[in-house]
Amino acid sequence: MSVTTEQVIIIDRVQLLDNDTEHRITIRDGHVESIVASSDASKETGPNVLVIDGQGQTAVRGLCDLYSRLREPGLTRKGSIATESQAALASGFTKVLCSPDTQPTIDSIATVQLIRQRAEAAQGAEILPIAALTVGLAGEQLSELATLQAAGCPAASQADVPVGNTNVLYSAMEYAASFSMPLFMTARDSQLGAGGCAHAGAMATKLGLPSIPVAAETVALARLLELCRETECRLHISRISSARSLQMIDAAKQAALPVTCDVALHHLFFTDEQLAGYDSTFHSEVPFRSLADRDALREGLRAGIIDAICTDHAPHDRDASLAPFPATEPGLSAYHWALPLILQLPELVGLPLNQVFEKLSAAPRRIIDGAEHTGMTEGEQADFFLLNKDAAVDPMKVSLESVGTNHPLNIHSAESLGLSPMLGRVSHAFLQSRHHPF
Amino acid sequence: MSLADPQFNALGELHHFIDIDGLDKSLLTQILDTAEGFAGVNDRTIKNVPLLRGKTVANLFFENSTRTRTAFELAAKRLSADVLNVDLVTSSTNKGESLLDTLHVLEALQCDMFVVRHGESGAAHFIARHVSPSINVINGGDGQHSHPTQGMLDMFTIRRHKGDFSNLCVVLIGDIRHSRVARSDISALVKLGTGEVRVVGPRTLVPSDVESLGVTIFPTLEKALVGADVIMGLRLQKERMRTATVPSSGEFYRTYGLSPERLALAKPDALIMHPGPTNRGVEIAGSVADGKQSVILEQVTYGIAVRMAVMSIVMGNATNLRRAQS
Known part of the structure; x- marks a missing residue:
C-alpha cells in the first residue's frame, strides 16, 4: 500500500450510505470540497488531479474503534503500532483507541508520546491511547489522569484488570469526573470467575473448563453503576456480554445516569457452544455467552441500549495458542474479518446499514469527544473510505496486515459458522490529508 | 462448526483415546468385550501377552499420580511393551519449556504411545492434535474434563x-x-x-x-x-x-x-x-x-484389563492404518 499526495482527488459515481444515486466527491488539499450528484457539473482535470472511478462502491465515514490492542510497547511479538494501525485502516477504521494494557502500561506521558510518534510514523489509522486508570493497572494508585488527558488520552481504563478495592474505584471515578474524563470500564468482578476461561454454562460443564458466571459481570456492573450515580463520572461500559447487563444499563440510562456502553463485534456472532472441541480461537477475555445472551445483545443494539460496537482486537503470536485451552491467551485478532462481519449485521440485527455504521463511527466519536464533524461534509478534513461491498476478503492478506491470525474465520469457513460469505473490502481510505489506495 | 474429533484416524478407527464423549455405544462395548478377554489373563500364572512386544509406552504425568500411573504401567507390561515413566511434575515444563517443546523432545525418543495426565482441561485434545501421527495418545486424566x-x-x-x-x-x-x-x-x-x-x-x-x-x-x-x-x-x-x-x-x-x-x-x-x-x-x-x-478394590483390578483393552485396540488400529497406507 502506498500513500498518494495529489492535490485534488475526484471520486466519481460513488454511492452514499443513505443515497443510492451516484455522487462525485471532490477532495482538495485533504478537505472535502464538494459532494454533488455525478450528473452535475463537469469534472476538473489536470496534472495534480486524481480521478477514482467509484462505480459500485460506497463512501462510508471513517470508523472509530473504541477498544483495540496494538501490543506496542512491550509485546511486539504479537503486533506493533505499524502493523495493527495499518490493519485497522484496511478495515475502514480511521481512528483507534488503544488499550492501556501494554508493557509498560499507558500511565506516563513518555508512553503516550512514544505511541503517538510511532503512530504518526506508521501512517495508518489515527491512534488515541487510552490512559491506564491506575499506575501499572495495579488498581492501587491513580495515574496522572489530567496530565494524560492533556497529552491526548481521550479516556481512562483498567483494561481487563478489575479494581478490587472499591475505595480506589470510588476515588478514581470522582477524580476522573473532575476533568470530565470518560472511564472505559469492563464489568468484571475481581474474584468471581477469576481464573475462568469460558461462560458458566453447559459447554464449560461438559469440557470441564473453569467458568465465568454472568454474575461476574453483573455484580461488577452494579457496583460501577452505583458509583456512577454517586460520582456523576462519565462511565462507558466496555464490551458487555450478557442479557442481564443490558437490562441494568437500560435501567441506568432511564434513570439519566451518564452511562454508555459498547459490545465487541464478535459477541454479536459467537456463543459458548463454539468452544466444542476446545477451539481456542473462540477463547475471549470477555467470554462468549449463551445463544440467549447473544440474541439479547443483537436486540440491545437494535433498540439503542448499546451505543457502539468496538472490535476488541487482540492479535497474538502463534505460540499464544499452542497450549491446552485454559492456558491459551484470550482474544481474537479482529480487523481482517471486521468489515465482512459488520456488513452482515443489518440482516442479523434488523438495522439499516447506515445505522449499523453509525454505531461504529458517529456514536463512538460522541462517546469520546462529543464532536459532530463527520469527515464527509463540505469544508471538513476528509475522513472516509470507499467500500466495495461485494469484494471477497483475501485470506492471503491476513498475515500481511496484522501480526495476529487468531480468529475463528482463519480456520473455519463462514458457512460452517452459519454466516453468509465474507464480503466487503476497503478500496481507498482518506484521512489526515492522506489518501491510501488498497 | 467445531474442530474435528482428534480421536479417529483416516480409517475412522480409534487412534487416540481422549474422551468418551466422541465415541459411540458399539465402540464402548468393543472396549468392554476386549477387556473381558484380558480379565482372564490376570488369573493365569503367566500374565503377559505379546500384543505390544517391541513397542514403547511413555507415561507422561504432568500431575502427581500413583494409582493411575501404576495401573497403566502394569497394563503396558502385561502387553509386553517397554514402559518409560517420565516425571514431568518436577521437570522441564516447570523450567519454562512449553508443553509442545516437551512433547517434541519425547517424540524424538521414538515412543509409540503416550499416556498423558495433565492439570488443564483439554490438554489431551491439544496433545493429540499436535503429536506425530505415529504416536497414539491415551488420556490418563485432563483437568476437570475427562478420565x-x-x-x-x-x-x-x-x-x-x-x-x-x-x-x-x-x-x-x-x-x-x-x-x-x-x-x-x-x-x-x-x-x-x-x-x-x-x-x-x-x-x-x-x-x-x-x-x-x-x-x-x-x-x-x-x-x-x-x-x-x-x-x-x-x-x-x-x-x-x-x-x-x-x-x-x-x-x-x-x-x-x-x-x-x-x-x-x-x-x-x-x-x-x-x-x-x-x-x-x-x-x-x-x-x-x-x-x-x-x-x-475390584475396580482397581479391572482397571488393568480395561487399560490393556484400550492400549491394544489403538495399537491394533495403528497397525491397520500403516498397512492401509503402505
Missing part, C-alpha cells in the same frame, strides 16, 4: 455385576463440578443407555447446566438413593474444604456421606463404587467402603 479409562473400568465393573445398563439407576454423589471421573462416568453411562443417572451434592459442587449431560439432579442424598442399583462416591479434595465450597468434612459427611443408614435406602444389592482414594468418614463410612456391597 476415560476410569470411566470404562467403572462401566466394566458395573457390567460384570449387573449385565445390562438399561434398567439401572446409578447415583453419583458429591463433587461433580471438579471431577473428571464424574464427567467420564456420566458420558459412558448415558451412551450405554443407562435407565437413570442421578447426581446429588451441594450446589457448590454441582456445575451449571449439568442436566445437559443427561442426568437428573436430586436435592438430597436420601431421595437420590431410593431405588439405586449403583452408588458412586467421588473424592472430595481437601483443598475444597479450605475454600467456600464446603464448610467442613464433618458437615459434608452429615449431609452427603454414604452411611450404613443411608445405604439401606438403596436396593439391597446396590453396588458401592469409588474411584479412590477414599476419604473415610467424609464421602463414605469405613464400614460401607469395606462392606459386602463394595466393589472398590
Whole structure:
C-alpha cells in the first residue's frame, strides 16, 4: 500500500450510505470540497488531479474503534503500532483507541508520546491511547489522569484488570469526573470467575473448563453503576456480554445516569457452544455467552441500549495458542474479518446499514469527544473510505496486515459458522490529508 | 462448526483415546468385550501377552499420580511393551519449556504411545492434535474434563455385576463440578443407555447446566438413593474444604456421606463404587467402603484389563492404518 499526495482527488459515481444515486466527491488539499450528484457539473482535470472511478462502491465515514490492542510497547511479538494501525485502516477504521494494557502500561506521558510518534510514523489509522486508570493497572494508585488527558488520552481504563478495592474505584471515578474524563470500564468482578476461561454454562460443564458466571459481570456492573450515580463520572461500559447487563444499563440510562456502553463485534456472532472441541480461537477475555445472551445483545443494539460496537482486537503470536485451552491467551485478532462481519449485521440485527455504521463511527466519536464533524461534509478534513461491498476478503492478506491470525474465520469457513460469505473490502481510505489506495 | 474429533484416524478407527464423549455405544462395548478377554489373563500364572512386544509406552504425568500411573504401567507390561515413566511434575515444563517443546523432545525418543495426565482441561485434545501421527495418545486424566479409562473400568465393573445398563439407576454423589471421573462416568453411562443417572451434592459442587449431560439432579442424598442399583462416591479434595465450597468434612459427611443408614435406602444389592482414594468418614463410612456391597478394590483390578483393552485396540488400529497406507 502506498500513500498518494495529489492535490485534488475526484471520486466519481460513488454511492452514499443513505443515497443510492451516484455522487462525485471532490477532495482538495485533504478537505472535502464538494459532494454533488455525478450528473452535475463537469469534472476538473489536470496534472495534480486524481480521478477514482467509484462505480459500485460506497463512501462510508471513517470508523472509530473504541477498544483495540496494538501490543506496542512491550509485546511486539504479537503486533506493533505499524502493523495493527495499518490493519485497522484496511478495515475502514480511521481512528483507534488503544488499550492501556501494554508493557509498560499507558500511565506516563513518555508512553503516550512514544505511541503517538510511532503512530504518526506508521501512517495508518489515527491512534488515541487510552490512559491506564491506575499506575501499572495495579488498581492501587491513580495515574496522572489530567496530565494524560492533556497529552491526548481521550479516556481512562483498567483494561481487563478489575479494581478490587472499591475505595480506589470510588476515588478514581470522582477524580476522573473532575476533568470530565470518560472511564472505559469492563464489568468484571475481581474474584468471581477469576481464573475462568469460558461462560458458566453447559459447554464449560461438559469440557470441564473453569467458568465465568454472568454474575461476574453483573455484580461488577452494579457496583460501577452505583458509583456512577454517586460520582456523576462519565462511565462507558466496555464490551458487555450478557442479557442481564443490558437490562441494568437500560435501567441506568432511564434513570439519566451518564452511562454508555459498547459490545465487541464478535459477541454479536459467537456463543459458548463454539468452544466444542476446545477451539481456542473462540477463547475471549470477555467470554462468549449463551445463544440467549447473544440474541439479547443483537436486540440491545437494535433498540439503542448499546451505543457502539468496538472490535476488541487482540492479535497474538502463534505460540499464544499452542497450549491446552485454559492456558491459551484470550482474544481474537479482529480487523481482517471486521468489515465482512459488520456488513452482515443489518440482516442479523434488523438495522439499516447506515445505522449499523453509525454505531461504529458517529456514536463512538460522541462517546469520546462529543464532536459532530463527520469527515464527509463540505469544508471538513476528509475522513472516509470507499467500500466495495461485494469484494471477497483475501485470506492471503491476513498475515500481511496484522501480526495476529487468531480468529475463528482463519480456520473455519463462514458457512460452517452459519454466516453468509465474507464480503466487503476497503478500496481507498482518506484521512489526515492522506489518501491510501488498497 | 467445531474442530474435528482428534480421536479417529483416516480409517475412522480409534487412534487416540481422549474422551468418551466422541465415541459411540458399539465402540464402548468393543472396549468392554476386549477387556473381558484380558480379565482372564490376570488369573493365569503367566500374565503377559505379546500384543505390544517391541513397542514403547511413555507415561507422561504432568500431575502427581500413583494409582493411575501404576495401573497403566502394569497394563503396558502385561502387553509386553517397554514402559518409560517420565516425571514431568518436577521437570522441564516447570523450567519454562512449553508443553509442545516437551512433547517434541519425547517424540524424538521414538515412543509409540503416550499416556498423558495433565492439570488443564483439554490438554489431551491439544496433545493429540499436535503429536506425530505415529504416536497414539491415551488420556490418563485432563483437568476437570475427562478420565476415560476410569470411566470404562467403572462401566466394566458395573457390567460384570449387573449385565445390562438399561434398567439401572446409578447415583453419583458429591463433587461433580471438579471431577473428571464424574464427567467420564456420566458420558459412558448415558451412551450405554443407562435407565437413570442421578447426581446429588451441594450446589457448590454441582456445575451449571449439568442436566445437559443427561442426568437428573436430586436435592438430597436420601431421595437420590431410593431405588439405586449403583452408588458412586467421588473424592472430595481437601483443598475444597479450605475454600467456600464446603464448610467442613464433618458437615459434608452429615449431609452427603454414604452411611450404613443411608445405604439401606438403596436396593439391597446396590453396588458401592469409588474411584479412590477414599476419604473415610467424609464421602463414605469405613464400614460401607469395606462392606459386602463394595466393589472398590475390584475396580482397581479391572482397571488393568480395561487399560490393556484400550492400549491394544489403538495399537491394533495403528497397525491397520500403516498397512492401509503402505
